Amino acid sequence: MQNNNARRRKPPPSFIKNRENNRESLKTCGMLLIQTMMMRITREGQGSKKLCLYMDEMLHSIFFLGYIHQDRLIPDDFFEISTAQQDMCNMFPGPFRKYNSHLPTRTPFSILLDMMEMLYSTERIKEELLHLLKEMKFPNPLHKPGSKPEQYYTLESTVICECSDSDSQKHYGASLCCRKGAAKKILIDLSCLKTWHKYVSHAVMSFSSGAGDGITFPESLRCQAYVRNWKTNVYEERNPCFNCGNLFNLQDADLDKVEYPFGNCAETECLSKLLINNQYMHENAVINNHTEENVEELRSSTKAHLIEQLVKVGIKVNDNNLLFYSPFQMQTGD
Numbered sequence: 406m407q408n409n410n411a412r413r414r415k416p417p418p419s420f421i422k423n424r425e426n427n428r429e430s431l432k433t434c435g436m437l438l439i440q441t442m443m444m445r446i447t448r449e450g451q452g453s454k455k456l457c458l459y460m461d462e463m464l465h466s467i468f469f470l471g472y473i474h475q476d477r478l479i480p481d482d483f484f485e486i487s488t489a490q491q492d493m494c495n496m497f498p499g500p501f502r503k504y505n506s507h508l509p510t511r512t513p514f515s516i517l518l519d520m521m522e523m524l525y526s527t528e529r530i531k532e533e534l535l536h537l538l539k540e541m542k543f544p545n546p547l548h549k550p551g552s553k554p555e556q557y558y559t560l561e562s563t564v565i566c567e568c569s570d571s572d573s574q575k576h577y578g579a580s581l582c583c584r585k586g587a588a589k590k591i592l593i594d595l596s597c598l599k600t601w602h603k604y605v606s607h608a609v610m611s612f613s614s615g616a617g618d619g620i621t622f623p624e625s626l627r628c629q630a631y632v633r634n635w636k637t638n639v640y641e642e643r644n645p646c647f648n649c650g651n652l653f654n655l656q657d658a659d660l661d662k663v664e665y666p667f668g669n670c671a672e673t674e675c676l677s678k679l680l681i682n683n684q685y686m687h688e689n690a691v692i693n694n695h696t697e698e699n700v701e702e703l704r705s706s707t708k709a710h711l712i713e714q715l716v717k718v719g720i721k722v723n724d725n726n727l728l729f730y731s732p733f734q735m736q737t738g739d
């Protein structure tokens with residue numbers, strides 16, 4: 406082992422610096438998100454059990470992402486003072502015990518979106534989210550094309566999506582905020598197996614495996630993604646990327662943009678929520694080859710791929726039995 410290390414070329418100082426920055430960035434984002442949402446919960450009245458359950462789920466998701474990060478973070482790392490850590494542990498014991506044995510079903514930012522939907526009317530979501538993001542001051546991820554190492558780890562989903570059936574109730578989704586290492590692939594696989602509507606999972610899994618069964622939605626679908634402009638703190642409209650154009654047969658897709666894996670974009674979570682909550686959409690959306698055998702085959706290869714990834718990042722997987730974290734376990738004392 407030592408010989409191998411001695412022979413390996415020493416990484417340049419800039420590489421070490423970037424790696425350190427990324428670790429610190431994840432820590433800072435985690436701390437900011439935890440502190441800010443705890444303040445909101447206190448302000449909105451602790452009586453809200455549902456907000457506390459979201460907080461519990463969010464803590465678990467943050468700790469899981471920290472643990473699978475290349476420079477492994479443990480829950481203690483997210484707290485500067487041990488009393489704050491102890492208080493949180495007393496209030497939310499589940500995430501502190503299960504961050505590396507149980508799997509999250511979504512990212513901290515997706516949970517944040519649900520909290521915002523609970524606190525504010527759908528018309529105010531974008532505005533309130535901008536307000537919150539400004540207050541949190543997440544580190545700038547520094548999007549520089551061609552300079553990938555300079556992108557910091559952030560827990561912010563820079564793109565969100567709003568969709569509805571005609572202009573009835575709006576639903577919101579976020580892009581995957583974990584941009585480093587295996588986290589993105591793991592979250593996409595987890596979402597396919599556990600979180601997303603069966604049509605969305607089918608579409609993502611089939612395109613990822615090279616087949617390509619896209620969903621066609623009724624004409625009443627409204628779907629618009631927004632990207633946050635860092636300088637002005639405003640959400641600006643953004644066209645779907647090439648992959649989303651294929652997955653969901655969306656018009657006006659940007660044919661040059663293929664930089665994200667299938668399932669990464671905000672459209673995925675948003676359209677999944679729409680299909681789950683809107684009966685008309687669910688009954689009238691069309692997807693080819695949606696047979697039990699086909700879906701089962703896709704699910705088993707996704708599961709095998711996921712287990713492989715989880716083992717690599719040090720998550721204990723017990724005989725193919727994936728344990729998902731549920732904040733409701735808190736109440737049953739499990």
Ligand SMILES: [Zn+2]
Nearest residue numbers: 645646649670
């Ligand atoms: Zn996309």
